[in-house]
Amino acid sequence: MxxxxxxxxxxxxxxxxxxxxxxxxxxxxxxxxxxxxxxxxxxxxxxxxxxxxxxxxxxxxxxxxxxxxxxxxxxxxxxxxxxxxxxxxxxxxxSKFPRPLNNLTLFPYYGNYVELASLEYRILCDNGVVQPKKVAFVGSGPMPLTSIVMATHHMKSTHFDNFDVDEAANDVARELVASDSKLEKRMKFVTRDIMEVREELAEYDCIFLAALVGMNKEQKLKIIGHIRKYMKAGGFLLVRSANGARAFLYPVVDEADLPGFELLSVFHPTNEVINSVVLVRKPLFY
Incomplete structure (x- = not known):
């Protein structure tokens, strides 16, 4: 059979x-x-x-x-x-709506983000990350859907710092979140290249690395190495990757690309979700 x-x-x-x-x-x-x-x-x-x-x-x-x-x-x-x-x-x-966050479903790929965030949270929970105090999302863009979905449905007390190099993207993202005063208090938008962020990276229990941060292998490895150097020991890094034909849409991060980390989980979707999810932890003694 x-x-x-x-x-x-x-x-x-x-x-x-x-x-x-x-x-x-x-x-x-x-x-x-x-x-x-x-x-x-x-x-x-x-x-x-x-x-x-x-x-x-x-x-x-x-x-x-x-x-x-x-x-x-x-x-x-x-x-x-x-x-x-x-x-x-x-x-x-x-952002022109009185309550923009109530209309996120208008975005054509909103369902994919909800599904991916739910999957990522499940993977994090399975590895002991349930309600982290502080999370960084690197490469949040003008529509920080993962942070919004995580903050409103899963990590309901977590503080999110969203990093993006594009000030215009952060301005629009701030405007979206400003419509919800409670969410706004837990969400910050920072315009900086993550390669210039050092000691502050040790503040986060978990760091998310968006699929399009580091568009080729060399850039991606430099960014991952930088994050590993400055993040706290015992901290978690969730990297979005791609597998099979999905690798024509997003860069791939393999296990071999993550030296110095403890590999906890690798998930490759087979449905309409695009990104693979790789969860690693920086060892306590490194």
Whole structure:
């Protein structure tokens, strides 16, 4: 019975060569766009891309030819830009509502964030992180949905410091949260490059690293190494990664990329959630 089930699962997988051919076609169309700002054409292309990358696949990005790897790097960059523009547009639009936080469901990927936050909180709870006093979210953007969902549904007494390099993004995020006085007291927005934040990192029980902080492997490893150096011993780092075809949307963080940490949990989604979740802890004696 098990072998039949495995065979059935294998048959529903998209072969790597077909997946790559479709990704090349989509990348060519996306590359011709005059702007990545939300529009019918932009939204349609990126919706196709996300759907394609969440299909079951056995693709291994470690063995891809160089030209496909270059395409992947470019796709991650344009996805990051498009995601930032989409969030900025929606956050600006929502900030005009009297109670913007009551209308977050208008954001097209809101359900994914709710599901991912719920999953991350479950992983944290399983490893003893239930109601941390202070949390940092690195790369919060104009629409800090993870922090908002975590603060309102899971970590109801936790203080959140949201770090982003973009002051304009933080301004819009502040405006969203300012509509809820209780939440505003527990949420701060800091415009700084995380590589310039040092001793303060030791204040946090848990640090979240957004998927698009460090757009390539080299940058990502530098940031993780910096956080490890300054975070407190026994502190937790939750890193968002990607697996399989989802690696064409976001950078990948492997176990080998986390030296000096104790690996606690790795989760790879198989539903509409995009990001993998890697939880590590800095040892007490390091």
């Amino acid at each position: 098990a072998s039949l089930q495995n065979q059935s699962e294998f048959e529903t997988q998209i072969p790597a060569e077909i997946l790559i051919a479709r990704l090349i076609q989509l990348h060519a169309r996306i590359s011709k766009l005059e702007s990545l700002r939300p529009s019918k054409q932009v939204n349609t292309l990126f919706t196709h891309l996300v759907k394609l990358c969440t299909l079951p696949s056995d693709i291994d990005i470690k063995v891809l030819p160089q030209d496909v790897l270059h395409m992947r790097e470019n796709l991650i960059l344009v996805c990051g830009q498009a995601e930032g523009l989409l969030e900025l547009e929606f956050a600006t639009f929502l």
